[in-house]
Amino acid sequence: MRDTNVSTETHILEAAFAVFSQNPGASLADVAKHAGVGRATLHRHFSGRDDLIVALTLTAARELDEAVEEATKDCQTYTHALEVALGAILPLAARHMFLATEPAANDPRVAEVYANQTRDLAHDIDMAKAEGAFDPHIPTEWIVQAYDNLIYAGWAMVTAGDATPKQAAALAWRTLTQGTAK
Amino acid sequence: MRDTNVSTETHILEAAFAVFSQNPGASLADVAKHAGVGRATLHRHFSGRDDLIVALTLTAARELDEAVEEATKDCQTYTHALEVALGAILPLAARHMFLATEPAANDPRVAEVYANQTRDLAHDIDMAKAEGAFDPHIPTEWIVQAYDNLIYAGWAMVTAGDATPKQAAALAWRTLTQGTAK
DNA sequence: ACGAATCGAGACATTAGTGTCTCATGCGAG
DNA sequence: CTCGCATGAGACACTAATGTCTCGATTCGT
Numbered sequence: 001m002r003d004t005n006v007s008t009e010t011h012i013l014e015a016a017f018a019v020f021s022q023n024p025g026a027s028l029a030d031v032a033k034h035a036g037v038g039r040a041t042l043h044r045h046f047s048g049r050d051d052l053i054v055a056l057t058l059t060a061a062r063e064l065d066e067a068v069e070e071a072t073k074d075c076q077t078y079t080h081a082l083e084v085a086l087g088a089i090l091p092l093a094a095r096h097m098f099l100a101t102e103p104a105a106n107d108p109r110v111a112e113v114y115a116n117q118t119r120d121l122a123h124d125i126d127m128a129k130a131e132g133a134f135d136p137h138i139p140t141e142w143i144v145q146a147y148d149n150l151i152y153a154g155w156a157m158v159t160a161g162d163a164t165p166k167q168a169a170a171l172a173w174r175t176l177t178q179g180t181a182k
Numbered sequence: 183m184r185d186t187n188v189s190t191e192t193h194i195l196e197a198a199f200a201v202f203s204q205n206p207g208a209s210l211a212d213v214a215k216h217a218g219v220g221r222a223t224l225h226r227h228f229s230g231r232d233d234l235i236v237a238l239t240l241t242a243a244r245e246l247d248e249a250v251e252e253a254t255k256d257c258q259t260y261t262h263a264l265e266v267a268l269g270a271i272l273p274l275a276a277r278h279m280f281l282a283t284e285p286a287a288n289d290p291r292v293a294e295v296y297a298n299q300t301r302d303l304a305h306d307i308d309m310a311k312a313e314g315a316f317d318p319h320i321p322t323e324w325i326v327q328a329y330d331n332l333i334y335a336g337w338a339m340v341t342a343g344d345a346t347p348k349q350a351a352a353l354a355w356r357t358l359t360q361g362t363a364k
Numbered sequence: 365a366c367g368a369a370t371c372g373a374g375a376c377a378t379t380a381g382t383g384t385c386t387c388a389t390g391c392g393a394g
Numbered sequence: 395c396t397c398g399c400a401t402g403a404g405a406c407a408c409t410a411a412t413g414t415c416t417c418g419a420t421t422c423g424t
Contacts (some may be wrong), residue, residue, distance in 0.1 A: 027413090029410095039412090039413095042415065047413090049411095
């Protein structure tokens, strides 16, 4: 098998990220056109819309994992790792955020990915709590929610033209840590 | 004209809130069935999906205004009003949040409503800044974003069963004020 | 150069959602 | 009681999206 498969699939996934980010309700024909492939070719690689959304979700999760892994590999503390990870995730939000409103969480693979991400984040936050970054009396679940939603808030700042990704990440981190400190 | 009109429209709007909150992509037939009315009757009151979404948005905005107005009428400071308003808005988030992802912002009435809400919130935050609640060096736009998204985070806590609305509101307010304090 | 595999384009049938229309029913006002 | 109006049910046509299939062209490996 040639790598044309992989390349075509990548093009389709890239187009899907671009198109669905602008309009989550776009048709598969729009995605195919934007990818520069025929509609039939899209169906050769993804059986339907649901399949495509699942693939996008898994791709997004892998991108996030890689970005966070790369950014935090030299971090000495969980606290610093969370800060650096926030800065790495925020610029990717534009590509991934539309997936949050997709009802694709029925797929077991997607559910597993989401569960893993939430679990890992909760673990890191617990460790950072032990390092003194957060008030131990505040529920870890809240810090998880605040982490995710302040990233979203930062991304909104960026798209509104009110901040650079770096500035938005700094604001989000400051608000999170100072807001949940002892 | 009897009040049957108003009653039917109210039933349809209530059903639409309930159905779209669960599944934003639900069909108008689903809404009509849930409202206990015929599909034709729905079309007699709302010309189509867009019209219905606009009506939902305006209804939601009015509900928010009324709830905030009622909750904050005795507040002496802008800071306290923001805190009380947060507690009033959070329980309504379950009804309204699906509208955030609706592409109905093309309608001029909806756009005006959103602009007004954002402007008023920014104004109140500026006043609260003057009262010392927030660090004046932090962009008001950021505090607006953080306010909205921490409400969303609180609502997520509630739906996950990890907090009561009151607890979630307290966490959101604490995180916001402490996180953006001087 | 040859062959296998993939691709783009387009035809086709199917489905879901939508918008309109008609008609019989029910219910309240007068 | 009767009239009028809103309704529920359902038929109908229209549209957009989807999924499948075929065919000719292209491309890559051998």
